[in-house]
Structures are given as structure tokens and as C-alpha cells.
Amino acid sequence: MISRFYDVIIQTVCRLLIPFIQVFGLYVIAHGHSSPGGGFQGGVILGASFILLCLSHDLQELRKRMPLKMILLFCSLGVMIYAGLGFLCLLLGGDYLDYGKLHLLFPVNEIQSRSIGIFGIEVGVGITVMAVMVSIFLNLAAPEAEN
Amino acid sequence: MSHLPFPILIIVVPLISAFLMILLGWLRKSLCYLLLIFVLGITTLSSFMILEEVLWKGSIHYRLGGWLPPWGIEYVIDPLNGFVLLIVSTISLIIGITSKPMVEREFPERAIYFYCLYLLQITGLLGIVITGDLFNLYVFLEIASLAGYALIAIGEEGAPFASFNYMIYGTIGACFYLLGVGYLYIESGSLNMADLTKLLPGLLSSKVTLIAFAFFSVGIAIKMALFPLHVWLPDAYTYAPSTVSTLVAPLTTKVGAYVMIRVMVNVFPPTFFTETLPAALLLRWMAGLGILFGCLFALAQKDLKRMLGYVLIAEIGYIAMGIGFGNRNGLTGAILHIMNDGLMMACLFLFVGAITLKGWPRKIDQLQGLHQTMPLTSAAFVLSGLSVIGVPPTCGFFSKWYLVLGAIDAKQWLSAAILLASSLCNAILFFRVIEKAYFGKAGNEQRIERPILKRDEAPLIVLIPLWVLTLGVISLGLFSGTIISNIIHLTIPASF
Numbered sequence: 001m002i003s004r005f006y007d008v009i010i011q012t013v014c015r016l017l018i019p020f021i022q023v024f025g026l027y028v029i030a031h032g033h034s035s036p037g038g039g040f041q042g043g044v045i046l047g048a049s050f051i052l053l054c055l056s057h058d059l060q061e062l063r064k065r066m067p068l069k070m071i072l073l074f075c076s077l078g079v080m081i082y083a084g085l086g087f088l089c090l091l092l093g094g095d096y097l098d099y100g101k102l103h104l105l106f107p108v109n110e111i112q113s114r115s116i117g118i119f120g121i122e123v124g125v126g127i128t129v130m131a132v133m134v135s136i137f138l139n140l141a142a143p144e145a146e147n
Numbered sequence: 148m149s150h151l152p153f154p155i156l157i158i159v160v161p162l163i164s165a166f167l168m169i170l171l172g173w174l175r176k177s178l179c180y181l182l183l184i185f186v187l188g189i190t191t192l193s194s195f196m197i198l199e200e201v202l203w204k205g206s207i208h209y210r211l212g213g214w215l216p217p218w219g220i221e222y223v224i225d226p227l228n229g230f231v232l233l234i235v236s237t238i239s240l241i242i243g244i245t246s247k248p249m250v251e252r253e254f255p256e257r258a259i260y261f262y263c264l265y266l267l268q269i270t271g272l273l274g275i276v277i278t279g280d281l282f283n284l285y286v287f288l289e290i291a292s293l294a295g296y297a298l299i300a301i302g303e304e305g306a307p308f309a310s311f312n313y314m315i316y317g318t319i320g321a322c323f324y325l326l327g328v329g330y331l332y333i334e335s336g337s338l339n340m341a342d343l344t345k346l347l348p349g350l351l352s353s354k355v356t357l358i359a360f361a362f363f364s365v366g367i368a369i370k371m372a373l374f375p376l377h378v379w380l381p382d383a384y385t386y387a388p389s390t391v392s393t394l395v396a397p398l399t400t401k402v403g404a405y406v407m408i409r410v411m412v413n414v415f416p417p418t419f420f421t422e423t424l425p426a427a428l429l430l431r432w433m434a435g436l437g438i439l440f441g442c443l444f445a446l447a448q449k450d451l452k453r454m455l456g457y458v459l460i461a462e463i464g465y466i467a468m469g470i471g472f473g474n475r476n477g478l479t480g481a482i483l484h485i486m487n488d489g490l491m492m493a494c495l496f497l498f499v500g501a502i503t504l505k506g507w508p509r510k511i512d513q514l515q516g517l518h519q520t521m522p523l524t525s526a527a528f529v530l531s532g533l534s535v536i537g538v539p540p541t542c543g544f545f546s547k548w549y550l551v552l553g554a555i556d557a558k559q560w561l562s563a564a565i566l567l568a569s570s571l572c573n574a575i576l577f578f579r580v581i582e583k584a585y586f587g588k589a590g591n592e593q594r595i596e597r598p599i600l601k602r603d604e605a606p607l608i609v610l611i612p613l614w615v616l617t618l619g620v621i622s623l624g625l626f627s628g629t630i631i632s633n634i635i636h637l638t639i640p641a642s643f
Contacts, residue, residue, distance in 0.1 A: 069173070076166035083163045096155040097212040 014056035021049040029126040033118040039125025046126065047133025059142060062134075071131045071138070078128025085120045153200075154209040154222045157193040158233070161186050172259030179262045180247050186266060190273065194236040198229040202634070208279075213562050216279075217342045223279030227413075227482070227638035231405045234486050235398055238493050239269050241612045242394045248606050249390040249500055254301055261301065265394065268294040272402050281328045281414070284339045284406065288324065288370065290318045291402070295395055299387040307521050310380035316379040320369030327362035330355050340414050348416055351423060352567040353549035360419070363410050364426060371403025372460060374437025381444075381456035385608045389500030392452065396459055397492040398635055401485045404466045408481065411470060417640055421473035430471035435565045437464035442572035451509045451580065452499050455492070458535060458576065461569060462488045466560060469550050475639055479552025482635050483627065484546035487534070490623065491543060494531035494616040498524060501605035501613060515587035520603045524608060525584050527617040530576035534620045537570045542624035549631075 025045035026063040032038030086097040094101035099117025100110045108116065163185045163525065172179050201207055201224050209222040224232070236499035250258050270576065273292025278284050296317065300310035332338060334355040335346045350356050365376070372380040380400075384392045411420045420426040441461025466488070469481025499509065501524050518525045534541035547566060554563035604610060624632065 030309055072169055076169045079166050080163060083159055083166075087159060087163065088157065090152060090159075095213045096152070096159065100213065 007106060010056050014052055018049050018053055021052070022046060025126075025130075029122050030119070032122040033115060039122035040129050042122070043126040043129025046130040050130070050134045051137050054137070054141070059138075062138075066134060068138075071135045074127050074131035075135065076128075076129065078124045080125070081124030081127065082100065082121050085117060085124070089117070098105075151196075152209065153193040153196050154207055154224060154277060155211075157197070157236070158222075158270060158277065160189050160193075161266045161270045163271070165263045165270065168263040169259060169499075172262075176259065178337045179259055183243050183246070183262050183265060184240075186364065187236070187269070190236040190269065191233075191240045194229070194232040196272075197224055198226075198233050198634075201226055201229040202637070207579070217337055217339050217474075220283050221279045221339060221341075222277050223276060223341060225638070226634055227408070228405070230482070230634050230638065231402070231485060232273060234489050235269070235272050235276060235402065238397055238489055239272075239394065241616060242493060242497070243620060244624065245393070245497060245609045245612045246390040246498070248504055248608060249388065252504055253388050253390075257301060259316065261298070264294045264298050267291075267601050268298060268394065272398055273470070275402050276405060279340050280338055281331070281340060282342070285321065285325050285328060288321055288406075291399065292321060292370075295399060297299045298391045298395065299383050301391065302387045304386075305382070306386035309386045313361075313379040313383040316369055316376070320376075321367045323362045323366030323369070325366075327359045327366060330359035334359065340409070343414050344416075347414070347419075351416070351419060357424070360415060360426070362429075364407075367403055367407045367410065368433070368467075371387070371400050371407060371467075372463055373513065374440060374464060375435045377437065377441075377460045377463070380460060381453055384456045384459070384496075385450060385453045389496070389503050393496040393500050396455070396496050397489040400459065400463050401466075401489050403429075404470075404481070404485055405464065407467070408470055408478070412478070412640060417473070427471045427473045430467055430557065434464040434468035434471055435562055437461065437467070438565055438569045440501055442576070444567050445576050447574065449510055449512065451511050451594050452496070452512075454511070454576065454580075455495050455499065458495075458573070459492055461573075462535075465546070465550055465566070465569075469553055472550075472553040472557040472559065472562070474553055474556045476549050476556050478639050479631060479635050480549030480551075480553050482535065482638060483542075483549060483631065486630075487542040487546045487620075487623065490616055490619050491531050491534050494527060494613065494620060495535070497609070497613050497616065498528040498531070501609050504605055504609065505603060511583055512587075514580065514583045517584040520601065521605060523604070524605050527613045529577075529581055530617050531620050532581065534624070536573045536577060540621060540624055542620050542627060545624055545627040 013055060025042045027042075028037035028045055029039055029042030032042065050066060053065065088105075089098045089101045090096050092101040092104050097117075099114040101113075102117050103110045103113035106113060106116060164182060168179055168182060171182060176212045197207065208216070209221075209223040210216065211220045213223070216222070246265070249260055254261065268291055271287045271289075271294060274287030275284055275291060278287060296310050296314045299313060300307045304311075328338065331343065334350050334353055335343060337343055337346055347356065369376045384396050387395070409427070411417075420430075438461045441457045441464060442458075445454045445457035445461070464485070466484050469477045469479075470486060471477070501510065502517065502521065505521065507514065530541065534543035537544045537547040547570065551563050551566050554560070554566060577584060605613070
């Protein structure tokens with residue numbers, strides 16, 4: 001159990017740092033298909049920012065920002081974005097995960113639609129990885145009764 | 148109907164529904180069970196359609212994302228995995244139907260997560276069977292195993308430890324498998340099974356290929372609980388919740404056996420493990436010892452579920468032995484036994500689940516009077532027990548028949564003797580239980596007359612699937628000639 005302690009330096013520095021970490025995480029997710037990075041790496045960075053929040057403040061602060069139900073929701077939402085996007089391609093008449101078919105929905109050509117498809121999948125992966133990181137941390141840190 | 152992409156639906160529908168299950172569970176908990184049955188119904192229907200198409204039109208190839216095979220992931224369905232797909236999806240549907248009362252009795256508060264894990268387990272098992280890519284197979288192997296560890300850990304006291312044990316063994320097995328994939332990739336530069344079949348004959352003299360084969364064999368042997376590597380199985384399946392052991396006991400080890408057939412006979416040239424390496428000899432010895440030890444340990448058990456766990460180890464030995472003979476009859480017996488043993492084990496473990504549901508103890512010597520209270524349930528146990536022994540009209544007889552024929556063709560008289568002796572041993576095992584349940588009297592220490600017990604059958608939702616399985620055990624025995632000539636003969640490579 002992580003209880004509250006008051007350390008002005010740690011709390012202030014972390015409060016300043018966390019938004020930048022999260023923006024960086026989003027950057028890594030968004031640039032996953034054109035530069036090093038991707039959904040997994042970005043998701044881990046996002047998850048780490050929440051863990052830092054918990055370490056520098058306390059468990060309640062994390063619970064307030066991210067209740068247990070939200071974590072579970074994100075866990076399954078990410079996978080559903082991934083699988084659902086693949087399924088969408090199937091509905092549009094292509095093979096599973098054949099993003100080329102997404103150009104029927106968006107005003108782009110087939111090559112750009114592949115890029116969009118991969119981006120959508122990276123977002124899904126990122127959301128799930130972030131939620132799973134936080135939930136593993138909470139499982140280890142919080143007493144069983146609170147899970 | 149036939150233009151629907153069934154090969155992908157059979158994987159994606161349970162995968163998406165597993166996560167949908169959590170969201171649905173928050174809205175209305177009672178709908179979870181219906182979603183489970185609906186999804187399993189879809190997978191069963193899909194596997195029927197797939198097998199029908201494969202048998203009429205030949206192998207199906209499905210390319211994920213439209214990428215061409217040696218680079219992209221490809222799902223390939225030929226008669227062998229079409230057949231195993233049908234077995235896995237049908238048994239999981241039948242067990243899924245029976246899960247409701249057992250879940251409500253044993254862990255009602257975790258029902259949502261149980262159903263989610265159930266679907267993930269099925270996704271993993273179906274994925275292992277359907278994929279035509281060795282690395283993709285590893286991914287599905289991990290999905291199935293992780294779901295399995297979590298499912299087993301739900302059980303009674305001792306389950307978390309048993310599950311942890313299983314996790315360590317299972318992880319080592321999966322690592323070995325992955326190392327095998329890695330070495331094969333170094334040597335051949337391909338992960339696609341069909342591609343490897345073409346590339347490997349030229350690479351067989353290389354030591355890297357030999358090491359890859361060794362890693363594959365040990366990894367898969369751990370996953371299918373072949374004899375010296377079976378240690379995780381009895382504990383894990385004894386302490387697991389009844390509905391979980393009914394699901395994983397018939398399916399997980401059988402899917403492992405399928406992977407073994409696929410890798411040894413299809414990916415590597417069939418003569419490789421029989422002639423180039425003494426692998427077949429080793430496999431036969433391990434299987435033979437496994438059969439003997441499984442039967443002997445089963446004789447020593449007092450707990451019915453644990454006894455069935457050891458019987459399962461012996462049954463895995465039969466399948467491995469059939470592969471090890473390296474001839475047509477032996478392999479026919481092995482593939483037929485994948486189906487038969489799946490049914491028999493589902494039936495036997497479901498019986499244990501049914502009596503636990505009615506508050507009966509699992510200790511064999513406390514089963515007196517069972518046939519009075521639950522006549523239909525115990526009759527199902529007797530029939531499936533006869534099938535494990537190998538009494539003629541039941542399906543267990545036919546797979547053993549082919550295994551013995553395989554032993555004779557391979558001139559392995561010792562193996563044939565072990566197969567026959569194990570039948571005898573199984574007869575002692577099951578008649579010990581049947582004797583207690585039907586003719587058992589209260590022991591001398593209980594002088595008081597037992598009251599005539601009232602009839603108290605398992606609920607219909609369990610009893611009907613149990614009898615469907617039992618009738619399956621008998622009718623598949625009667626129709627095994629048709630199954631062998633129409634399906635199994637197509638699955639065996641021509642060189643056998």
C-alpha cells in the first residue's frame with residue numbers, strides 16, 4: 001500500500017513531468033508506423049506516467065484519475081479496436097486486416113488507407129498496453145481487498 | 148453461406164466476444180452465458196462448414212491482410228486440422244452448455260471473467276489448429292496457455308500453486324518450442340509450414356535443423372504432458388474447478404498431440420524422425436513407459452479426479468505411441484484417438500463435475516450408493532469407462548485396434564504387449580470405481596443400515612450434454628469405419 005507522503009520537490013517535479021511524458025507517449029504511438037516506436041512502446045510510456053503519478057502522490061490519486069472499471073474498459077477496448085478494425089476490412093469485402101479496403105470509408109487512396117489502418121491498430125495496442133501496465137502495477141501494489 | 152470467410156470468423160468471433168464479455172457483464176451478468184453459447188455455436192457451425200468445404204474441394208488457404216504466404220501469415224486447413232477443429236469446437240460447445248450450474252455453484256462472483264477466459268482459451272486452441280505459420284502457432288499456444296493458467300488458478304485450495312507449477316513447466320515448453328522455431332528460421336529463413344516442407348529436405352544434414360527438431364519435440368512433449376514431462380498435469384487438473392478441468396483435460400493435450408503430428412509428419416519429412424534420427428524409437432519408449440506409469444499411478448489414487456488425470460497421461464501415451472510407429476495404421480490410430488480420447492475424457496470429467504455438483508465427494512471409496520441417487524449419470528460413466536478400457540462397440544476399441552495393428556506392422560511386439568496390458572489395467576481401474584458405485588456397501592465401521600437413497604440426478608443442463616457425449620462415444624465407435632475412410636485416410640501423407 002502506497003500511502004501519502006508530502007515531499008514538495010518530488011510532487012512538483014512529477015506534476016510538471018507527467019504531462020510531457022504522456023505527450024511523448026502519444027507521439028511514440030502516433031509515429032509508430034513511420035519511425036521507431038509503436039503501440040507497445042507508446043503504451044508502456046503512457047502506463048509508466050500513471051505509475052509515476054501513483055508513486056509520487058498516492059494510490060487514491062491514481063484511483064481518482066483511473067478507476068478500476070476504466071482500466072478494465074481500456075484493457076478490452078484496445079483489443080476491440082484492433083480486432084474490430086480487422087473485422088471492418090472483412091465487412092468491406094477484403095481479407096481480415098486488409099487495410100487497403102479502408103479507402104472505401106475515408107477520402108484517401110489505397111496506400112494512405114493502409115497507413116491509417118496501421119495507425120488505428122497502434123492506437124488499440126497502445127490503449128491496451130497502458131491499461132495492462134497500470135493494472136499489473138495495482139495488482140502488486142494495492143492490497144487484495146481493493147482490487 | 149459458403150462464401151462467408153469461415154476460417155477467419157472461427158478465430159475472430161471468439162476473440163472479440165471474449166472482450167465484449169467483460170463489457171456485457173457490467174450491463175447484465177445473465178447475458179454472459181447466452182453470449183458464450185452463441186459464440187461457441189458459431190465456431191462449431193464454422194468448423195462444420197470448413198470441414199465440409201475441405202473434404203469436397205481440397206485445402207483452404209486464407210491470407211491475413213492479403214499478404215502472400217512465405218511472408219504473411221496464412222491459415223491453411225487440410226483434412227487433418229479441419230477434423231481437429233471440429234473436435235475442439237464441438238466439445239467446447241458441449242462443455243460450455245454444462246458450465247452454468249457449475250460456475251454458479253463454485254465461483255458465482257467470477258463468472259464474467261471465467262467466460263472471458265473460456266473464450267480466450269478456445270480462441271487459442273482453435274488458432275493453434277488452424278494456422279499454417281509456425282510462429283503464429285506459438286502466439287496462439289501462449290494465448291491458450293495463459294488463459295489455461297488463469298482458469299486453473301480459480302479452483303479450490305491448492306489450485307494457485309498447481310497453476311504456478313503448470314505455468315513454469317508450460318513456459319519452459321513454450322520457450323523450447325520458440326527456440327525450435329528460431330533455429331529453423333536461422334537455417335531456412337521461413338516460418339511458413341508449407342514453405343518449410345519444401346525447403347527442409349535439402350537442409351536435413353545440418354546440425355541446426357537437428358537441434359531445432361529436438362527443441363520442438365521437447366517443447367511439444369511438455370505441452371502435451373508426455374510421460375517424463377507430465378508432472379504438472381495431475382495437480383493442475385485435480386485442483387481446477389470442475390468445469391475448467393472438463394474443458395482443458397480433453398482439449399489442451401489433444402491439441403498438443405495435433406501439433407506433434409503436424410511438426411513431425413508434415414513440416415519435417417516423415418522419414419526424418421523414423422529413419423534419420425532415432426526420435427521415433429525414443430517416442431515409443433517414452434509413450435510405453437508413460438502408459439505403464441499412468442496406469443500404475445492411477446491405480447494408486449484415491450481421488451477420482453486425480454485418477455482420471457493419470458488415465459489421461461496414459462491416453463497421451465497411446466497417441467504418442469501411434470505417432471512413434473511411423474506407419475499408416477499407427478498414425479490412423481493416433482488421429483482417431485485424438486477424437487475418441489477427447490470425447491471420453493470430456494465425458495469422464497463431466498461425470499466428476501456432475502457428482503461434485505450434487506455434493507458427492509471425489510474419494511472413490513465414498514461413492515457407495517451413487518447408482519441409486521444418480522442412475523443415469525453413473526450409467527454414462529460406465530459406458531465411457533468401458534470405452535477407455537476398449538470394449539468393442541465403443542470408440543476406444545477402434546483406436547486401440549489400429550494402434551495394435553500399427554505395432555504389429557512395425558514389428559514392435561513389446562509395444563503391442565504394453566497396449567494390451569494397459570487395457571487390463573484400465574479394466575481394474577474402472578471396475579474398482581464401478582464396484583463401489585454400484586455394489587459398494589457401507590464399511591464395517593458403519594453398522595447402521597444405510598437408508599434407501601432418494602433419486603437425485605444432476606440437472607438436465609448437465610445430464611443431457613453428458614449423454615450426448617456418451618452416445619457420441621458409442622456411435623463414433625460404430626461409424627469409425629466411415630470416419631477413417633472418409634477423413635482420416637486423407638490426413639495421412641502418401642509416403643506412409
